[in-house]
Amino acid sequence: MKNLVILGAGTSGTMMANHLRPKLYHNEWNITIVDQYKTHYYQPGFLFLPFDTYTEDQVKKVGKKLIHKKVDYIQKKIEKIIPEENKVELEDETLDYDVLIIATGSKIAPEETEGLVGPLWKKDIFDFYTYEGALALRDKLREWEGGKLVVHITEMPIKCPVAPLEFAFLADSFFRKKGMRDKVDITYVTPLTGAFTKPTCSTALAYLLKDKNIHMESDFSIMEVDNETKEIVDYEDRRIPFDLLVTIPTNMGDEVIERSGLGDDLNFIPTDHNTLQSLAHENIFVIGDATNVPASKAGSVAHFQAETLTDNILLYIDGYPLKKEFDGHANCFIETGNNKALLIDFNYVTEPVHGKFPFAKIGPLNLLKESVFNHWGKLAFRWIYWNMLLKGIPIPFVSRNMSFKGKVFDIKPEIK
Amino acid sequence: MSVKTIAGVEVNVSEEGYLEDMSQWNEEIAKEIAGEIGIELTPKHFEVLNYLREKTAAKEALTIRKVGKSGIVDIKELYKLFPKGPLKFSSKIAGIPKPTSCI
Numbered sequence: 363m364k365n366l367v368i369l370g371a372g373t374s375g376t377m378m379a380n381h382l383r384p385k386l387y388h389n390e391w392n393i394t395i396v397d398q399y400k401t402h403y404y405q406p407g408f409l410f411l412p413f414d415t416y417t418e419d420q421v422k423k424v425g426k427k428l429i430h431k432k433v434d435y436i437q438k439k440i441e442k443i444i445p446e447e448n449k450v451e452l453e454d455e456t457l458d459y460d461v462l463i464i465a466t467g468s469k470i471a472p473e474e475t476e477g478l479v480g481p482l483w484k485k486d487i488f489d490f491y492t493y494e495g496a497l498a499l500r501d502k503l504r505e506w507e508g509g510k511l512v513v514h515i516t517e518m519p520i521k522c523p524v525a526p527l528e529f530a531f532l533a534d535s536f537f538r539k540k541g542m543r544d545k546v547d548i549t550y551v552t553p554l555t556g557a558f559t560k561p562t563c564s565t566a567l568a569y570l571l572k573d574k575n576i577h578m579e580s581d582f583s584i585m586e587v588d589n590e591t592k593e594i595v596d597y598e599d600r601r602i603p604f605d606l607l608v609t610i611p612t613n614m615g616d617e618v619i620e621r622s623g624l625g626d627d628l629n630f631i632p633t634d635h636n637t638l639q640s641l642a643h644e645n646i647f648v649i650g651d652a653t654n655v656p657a658s659k660a661g662s663v664a665h666f667q668a669e670t671l672t673d674n675i676l677l678y679i680d681g682y683p684l685k686k687e688f689d690g691h692a693n694c695f696i697e698t699g700n701n702k703a704l705l706i707d708f709n710y711v712t713e714p715v716h717g718k719f720p721f722a723k724i725g726p727l728n729l730l731k732e733s734v735f736n737h738w739g740k741l742a743f744r745w746i747y748w749n750m751l752l753k754g755i756p757i758p759f760v761s762r763n764m765s766f767k768g769k770v771f772d773i774k775p776e777i778k
Numbered sequence: 779m780s781v782k783t784i785a786g787v788e789v790n791v792s793e794e795g796y797l798e799d800m801s802q803w804n805e806e807i808a809k810e811i812a813g814e815i816g817i818e819l820t821p822k823h824f825e826v827l828n829y830l831r832e833k834t835a836a837k838e839a840l841t842i843r844k845v846g847k848s849g850i851v852d853i854k855e856l857y858k859l860f861p862k863g864p865l866k867f868s869s870k871i872a873g874i875p876k877p878t879s880c881i
């Protein structure tokens with residue numbers, strides 16, 4: 363018997379287990395998946411928890427139940443990967459592998475920024491990238507009486523790069539509905555030059571910030587949080603005061619990647635952009651947030667990657683050359699508040715474009731334009747996530763590579 | 779893409795003025811681009827520029843964090859050398875493509 367081991371049972375690991383089990387003979391291959399936690403969280407829901415739009419129950423399920431019955435699920439912490447010996451050390455046992463898939467994701471590392479985890483942490487400073495953080499922020503927002511709200515990104519890359527901007531938009535709607543928007547100042551602080559990571563988006567969507575009266579501070583690289591004056595401070599001593607700071611701390615791969623000597627300086631694993639094979643070891647493949655590929659760290663991206671990686675694992679096992687197929691395709695809904703959303707579609711080389719999705723000219727979803735339809739799409743994504751995406755059921759009409767049909771290349775990025 | 783004469787040499791540059799071919803770079807070109815930005819280059823600047831060029835040639839993605847850990851400068855010093863947009867300006871002066879790691 364041969365062993366295929368999957369590390370991490372989040373979005374990517376779960377998809378890979380469910381894709382591969384029906385395709386590998388049971389008398390030839392064991393499939394084992396390892397995760398430290400019992401619960402699988404729907405992370406996109408963390409954006410809605412703070413505003414009381416989703417309840418706790420809507421964003422979590424028991425991880426094992428989402429995975430094919432013929433896959434061994436081990437709930438243990440992964441201590442070390444030893445590629446030279448094709449072994450993985452867990453808390454109290456060692457697994458041998460013939461093929462390894464690393465899907466350990468990325469997580470916040472607030473301790474990377476001085477003063478972040480200080481006296482104000484979880485009192486006036488919050489994150490919403492963790493379940494606990496999102497709930498603590500929800501409790502804070504229920505009683506907050508207003509002041510300066512600063513929504514802040516520490517450094518790129520972060521998972522779901524549009525989530526902080528969505529948070530700012532939803533905060534605007536939230537305070538309006540509560541009848542206290544006049545008591546809240548919203549400032550959006552980014553290390554980038556524009557609000558979006560993609561220049562065409564910044565051009566097409568600049569009006570959104572203005573309409574919602576959100577002030578932007580760009581090119582801000584945080585050095586520290588001054589807990590005494592309640593300010594964030596950058597390397598050029600620019601200071602931005604806050605009463606409530608909602609920050610996206612540095613995102614890093616898990617420490618197990620560092621312990622195993624497999625990562626870069628943020629613990630992301632050097633990975634072939636198109637095949638998803640690790641650059642250092644040919645029987646190790648990497649998927650989702652754990653890679654260093656220059657695509658968005660998003661569930662939708664992991665979904666496209668999973669289709670390519672499934673084919674490539676089968677090719678690898680049979681000794682064929684791998685497909686250089688993954689093109690960085692990302693497809694993200696962006697909540698803009700007031701029950702509207704945008705949809706963007708892009709890849710490694712093509713900027714987001716206008717047009718209709720998934721059917722050329724028909725849609726029904728609009729690319730790069732706000733609509734109620736898109737908002738329903740975002741809410742439907744939760745159902746799709748639990749019922750189709752994780753199970754490896756293809757989403758109709760949405761292909762792994764970016765399609766150029768029905769798309770209009772009419773926006774020129776602003777040149778700075 | 780267009781052709782521009784910098785320090786007497788014809789080079790290919792992107793719309794934003796980044797060199798398209800890092801092998802066309804030399805120290806004089808660096809000085810002239812730096813001058814346009816308003817930076818006067820010192821030996822310390824060149825240490826950083828050479829580091830950026832080495833890493834780019836080795837196909838490693840560059841980030842401010844990475845330069846801060848290079849042992850040449852920390853992040854604060856990097857900002858002192860290339861104010862306002864340390865990675866953007868240093869890349870432009872180093873004759874390498876605009877950093878795109880921010881997705």
Ligand SMILES: Cc1cc2nc3c(=O)[nH]c(=O)nc-3n(C[C@H](O)[C@H](O)[C@H](O)COP(=O)(O)OP(=O)(O)OC[C@H]3O[C@@H](n4cnc5c(N)ncnc54)[C@H](O)[C@@H]3O)c2cc1C
Pocket residue numbers: 369370371372373374375396397398399404405406407408409438439440441465466467468490491492521522525616618649650651652659660661662663664694695
């Ligand atoms: C606030 C927020 C909003 C988002 N919104 C969207 C969205 O709208 N659309 C979208 O497509 N994506 C969105 N995302 C991103 C999406 O959730 C992630 O990209 C996706 O979950 C990545 O999947 P993954 O499997 O690579 O990592 P994860 O799902 O994070 O899974 C990694 C797993 O590995 C396990 N693990 C790691 N290290 C160890 C160890 N040492 N031992 C044992 N187990 C370990 C972890 O416990 C975890 O279960 C959002 C994310 C956040 C935080």
